[in-house]
Amino acid sequence: MQTTETKHIEKTQDTPLVIGGKSFTNRFLLGTGKFKNKQDLADSIEACGTQIVTVALRRIDLEHHEENILEYIPKNVTLLTNTSGARNAQEAVRIAHLARESGCGNWIKIEVINDSKYLLPDNNETIKATEILSKEGFMVLPYMSPDLYAARELVKAGAATVMPLGSLIGSNQGIKAKEFIKILIEEIRDVPIIVDAGIGSPSQAAEAMEMGADAVLANTAVAMAGHPAMIAKAFAMAVEAGRLGYLSKLPAKKDIASASSPLTGFLYE
Amino acid sequence: MKITINGKEQEFAQGKTLQAVIQECLQKTNHVIAEHNGNIVRSPQWAQISVKEGDQVELVTFVGGG
Numbered sequence: 398m399q400t401t402e403t404k405h406i407e408k409t410q411d412t413p414l415v416i417g418g419k420s421f422t423n424r425f426l427l428g429t430g431k432f433k434n435k436q437d438l439a440d441s442i443e444a445c446g447t448q449i450v451t452v453a454l455r456r457i458d459l460e461h462h463e464e465n466i467l468e469y470i471p472k473n474v475t476l477l478t479n480t481s482g483a484r485n486a487q488e489a490v491r492i493a494h495l496a497r498e499s500g501c502g503n504w505i506k507i508e509v510i511n512d513s514k515y516l517l518p519d520n521n522e523t524i525k526a527t528e529i530l531s532k533e534g535f536m537v538l539p540y541m542s543p544d545l546y547a548a549r550e551l552v553k554a555g556a557a558t559v560m561p562l563g564s565l566i567g568s569n570q571g572i573k574a575k576e577f578i579k580i581l582i583e584e585i586r587d588v589p590i591i592v593d594a595g596i597g598s599p600s601q602a603a604e605a606m607e608m609g610a611d612a613v614l615a616n617t618a619v620a621m622a623g624h625p626a627m628i629a630k631a632f633a634m635a636v637e638a639g640r641l642g643y644l645s646k647l648p649a650k651k652d653i654a655s656a657s658s659p660l661t662g663f664l665y666e
Numbered sequence: 667m668k669i670t671i672n673g674k675e676q677e678f679a680q681g682k683t684l685q686a687v688i689q690e691c692l693q694k695t696n697h698v699i700a701e702h703n704g705n706i707v708r709s710p711q712w713a714q715i716s717v718k719e720g721d722q723v724e725l726v727t728f729v730g731g732g
Contacts, residue, residue: 428732438730453731456672456724457698465697466728479731495726498699498706566732594732616732 411640414612416589417536417557419475421448424606425636426477426591428616429466432625439469441619441629449475451506451614453482454492467501477504477538484511486525493530505530506560507539516566520547524554531555540593543577548585559585560614562594563605567617569597572605582609599628599635606639607647667719678717685712687723699726 413420427447432438442450450470470476478496483489486509493505507530509522523539524547531537536557541547543561551559561578564570572578572592582590589611596602602613613636622628667682668675671691678687684702688695700707701724702715717723 429730430732432730451732452728454699454726455729457692457727459672459674459691459725462693465694466730467697476728478728481731494706495699495701498708499697499728501697501728614732620730 409641411637411644414589416449416538421475421612423448423633423636424612424640425602425633426451426593426612426614427619427629427632428614429470429620430616431620433620435464435466435469437620437625438466440626442470442474444626445619445629445633447474447629447633449477449504451477451479451616453479454496455482475504476501477506479506479508479540480526481508481510483507483509483526485509485519486522486529489522489526490529493526493535497535502536503534504536504538507537518542518562520544523547524550527551527556528554538591543574543581545577545580545584548581552585552587556588558589558591558611560591560593563592563601564595566594568595569618570595571597571601572608575604575608578605578610579608599631602632603635603639603642606636607642609643612636667717669717669719669721669723671723672725682717683713684715684717684723687717688712688725691725697727700724701726 413422414424423446425445425447426449428451429438480489480492483492489507489509497503507523507526509519510516511519518540520541523541527537527539531554538558538560539551539556540560548559561581564573591612591614592605592610593614596613596615597618605613615632619625619629667678667680669678703722707715
């Protein structure tokens, strides 16, 4: 016989997020850029319980010795190295090759950008890089502009997820591309959809999850907040709340009222 | 001899290995990835590469990023 507690857990249980055969119970991914100090980052990772964080690769500043960011990321957190700085597929491939040599895994977030004002990803070059790197055995998570044809090509090229932008990187504008992301959620069923970029508040993250995104990645909103660890926790809670909202099959919106209390048996009738 | 490291020319004594050059530049070498004249060199091989005048070395590592 089941206890009440077990029944309750079963009714609210989510399935894990699976990326390339690896399971995750937390659907909030955290970017590690722009934190005022590395301790804020470590506290934020702990507060939100994220299991995947993004990092970048850069030339070492030989004049200023800084502690490596990896010292602040727990070993059980999956590292997703981005290819930021790449302006075409070839440069993204080179960054991926460098990242692999670090011995920190083969998860790559492809980010190919050659527009410095809007930082929009170049879908064509992203598809090319995805094809090359998946063939080489990388786990490829491409950042992209939400376009159905490009998303299909990415899946065909071997992408482990598709990561459409919510709005411009670092803009905190939320899911401006909502209707296009909805199409991806509806049509791209083989890999998870992770909404990346522009998510500026927990409510926006919840909105993405409620419409059926599989996960959300945020960076700027956490790193630039007055209390990064607090907002990181709020993001993780919002992502979970949004996810349960999606799974619960919410009733549709209506234009007229529908009473919540019975409309019969009034006391003075 | 002059070697360009991360885009900057630096002077080193003759006959150094890549390992010795990297150790002169950095206090810690964990999570460091090296490229020698455009080729990625795995850290166990650093000691087997001899560096010559005019060589290009790139040293990269992980930083915060979204």
